[in-house]
Amino acid sequence: MPTYRHGRHEHGQNFLTDKRTLDTVVAVINATSGPIIEIGPGGGALTVPLAHLGRPITAVEIDSHLAKRLASWAPRNVTVVEADFLAYRLPSIPHVLVGNLPFHMTTAIMRRILHAPGWTDAVLLVQWEAARRRAGVGGSTMMTAQWAPWFEFELHGRVPARAFIPQPGVDGGLLLIHRRAEPLLSPRQRRQFQALVHRVYTGPGHGLARILARNTQLGSLKETTSWLACQGLSPSALPKHLNTSAWVDLFETTRSSPPKRARRRS
CATH class of the missing domain: 1.10.8 (Helicase, Ruva Protein; domain 3)
Known part of the structure; x- marks a missing residue:
């Protein structure tokens, strides 16, 4: 039987356990406003401190076992939805996205996010090199350049591999994306x-x-x-x-x- 506490291979789950990183993510989210949608909450390590902000949270989890477990004890301001985020319909009202993304799904999820309406800020934990490229460190990727008139990309810091369980083979990076209030193009x-x-x-x-x-x-x-x-x-x-x-x-x-x-x- 799989050990869900340590993630499932088919979902690429590497759960964030480092308190310093969790605190950093919560602090970044605290500087934003509006409802929160969490991508892949897993065991709820980030969900719980986010709930302390007092804002409504929708936690979208693809793993049915984890979704049911989290729903059984989640704080009242957290709604757990069992769904694939790539197929989940995001609201058109202003909201904030946050998630520890499966490294192998980063590009697909990024495309889904960038095409979605409504959200104002996205705080994403992705593979370190992916975070650097998306933020334009050393030069922009084509995807970043294509969306830059409407979004700002920022590299917020590096997260060591030891911050995850199970430990991935590479470090993570915290990527912030902000929707421009005044786009540079229509x-x-x-x-x-x-x-x-x-x-x-x-x-x-x-x-x-x-x-x-x-x-x-x-x-x-x-x-x-x-x-x-x-x-x-x-x-x-x-x-x-x-x-x-x-x-x-x-x-x-x-x-x-x-x-x-x-x-x-x-």
Whole structure:
């Protein structure tokens, strides 16, 4: 029989047991407002201190054994829902998300969160390198760049592997995501903007000057080099080196359009 206290392999459960980290998460959540939705509460190690904040909590747990156990003794302001978070319908009213995410499900859950309405802040414990990449440390990932006009990403700290039971092979990282009160672009422009980011990240060329010249309407190699200089970047820089304001300027300058292809001579 599986030992649910130590997590189940099929759900990728590594339960957070370190009090210092738990206190840090609660402190971050305490600086926010509104109802709380916890992703994968497990045995309730984080649920209980969060409940002390006095705010309504919905704990979404995929493991039926853990969900029933937590529901049997959870504080009154906690509602336990047995469900897969990827299929759970999030409310449209303002709320806060928090969770110790299964490391192998981080990307899928992140996509689900970023597409969801309503929430104002997300406090997520993920794999350390994933937290660094999502926060843009050393350069942004394509996913972070695609969502940056609407969200701010922050790396809040490192969590050692020994803080979990069972202990994973890598450290964790605390990632904070905040929905911008005033987006840098309209939600109606999201698909066009994200298509531009995808085109730049995946387009042919060595160095941003050539990539932008080939894959956007920014202009010739000379013009793209000049635009990059205004952004403080060299022609050999990579897409990950573009910051949010540069992406927005690129979008507004090129109107997101791909370059026109010259007609082939017959």
